[in-house]
Amino acid sequence: MKTYFTVLLLGFLIGCGSSKVEQEVVLNETARASSSTTTSIGTESDKSELTHANDVPIRSFNIAQEHFSNNEKVAEIMNFLASDELQGRETGSEGIAKAADFIETSFKENGIAPYFSSYRDTLVNFDQPAFNIVGFVEGKDPLLKKQFIIIGAHYDHIGTLTEENGDSIANGANDNASGTTTVLELARYFGAMRDNRRSIIFALFSAEEKGLIGSKHLAQKLKGENLNLYAMLNFEMVGVPLSGRNYDMYVTGYRNSNLAEICNRYAKEKLVGFLPSAADMNLFQRSDNYPFFSEFNVPAQTFCTFDFTNFNHYHKVGDENALMNFDHMASIINKSIPVVKGIANSPIKEIIWHR
Structure with a gap:
């Protein structure tokens, strides 16, 4: 009954x-x-x-999972984070402070607790006021909750540039409002469902464009606290789909671990593939995953859908919301949910780093 x-x-x-x-x-x-x-x-x-x-x-x-995020929700977040009001979200600026307020409010509204005493993790390695925004959802398993997964993206960009066609604001829609939106939507899901056995930290980094400064700060801080980190999964430039590939995203450091295989098993399709140019350009060391690998020596990799051929506005004023594919982004988010859940809930550590 x-x-x-x-x-x-x-x-x-x-x-x-x-x-x-x-x-x-x-x-x-x-x-x-x-x-x-x-x-x-x-x-x-x-x-x-x-x-x-x-x-x-x-x-x-x-x-x-399949219908959690959608075009409208993605647009709501992106239209603020990549708006002219935020003036390109340069670290230390008024614009990025507004972005931080927005992210903090999103965490509060969606049941994401602050990981530290507040959501704001002040950078000690930057000469202007700057901070990461860090929240978490505690795992439900009494033993596995002591292990952590970090889901991250940087929310800063490069501010303003020399005027081009009447525009000087480098809005950073693809780089990296798209990754930030992905993390916020994943946080919204797990904040609502709370079905993760391992604990999940959701981290939005500042000062990535200054040399991975925000992620270096947080990685060192968490290492100093002896965090039991299992894996770090980073999202970078996922605003437009790949072209001519038989997978939706590539992962940096593809050959260094079995992460792609794990992702595809949980996604039940070829969600993640190998991009040869990512290895050629050493992208593994060029995003916020790398400080966590350096400090913890655990699987720490970045998911991306930008391959230097499908988007011509990297670090330019043309990186605007009008060029983003919100349906694609919602699809990436929804397909990533079972991946994150599977990694968080597996009774064993499935991701193996090939040392």
Whole structure:
């Protein structure tokens, strides 16, 4: 009777136009209510741990995952972060301070707790007031929650440039309002569902354009606190789709780990592939993943859909929202949800670094 009532309630809420977050929470509760009849995953020795953690198999949330983010939600975030009002979000500027306020508000509204005493992690290695914004969702497993995954992106850009066709603002829509939006949407999902067994830190970095300064600061700080870091997953320039590829994103340091294989298994498609030019240009060391690899010596890699051929406005005033593909971005977000969830919930550390 309980299961029958829950199914009726789910159908009523979805049919009556409830919000997506409300629908997803009902899906969550429905899965939990029926967990006793759901096939468990893992080995026989894992099953007691999964039951103890009230784990929900990955497939329980396919509907919510596939439709969680959308064009409108992506546009709402992007249209602020890459607006002229923020004047290109240069580190230390009034514009990036407004972006920080926006990110902090998003965390608060979506149930993301501050990781430190506040969301603002002040940089000690920069000569102007600047800070990362750092929140987290604690894992639900009493043991695995002591292990952390960091989901990151930089939210700064390069400010203003010499005027070109009447425009001097380097809005940084692709670089990296797109990555920031991806992290905020992933945070919104996990803040609503709270179904991660490992703890997840959501970090938005300042001063990446000054030489990875924000991520270096946070990596050193967390290392000094002996954070048990499992992996760092970074999103950089995901605003336009790749062209002529049989995958949606590439990952830097592809040959250094089995991360692409893990991602594709959880995505149930070829979501992540190998871009030869990424290795040729040593992109692994050129984004905010690298300080975490340097400090922790754990898998730390960047996902990207910019391959230097599909977007002609890198570090130019033409990096505008009008050129972004919000449907593509929503798709990347939705396809990344089961990937992050799978990595966060696996009873073992699946990502292997080839040392």
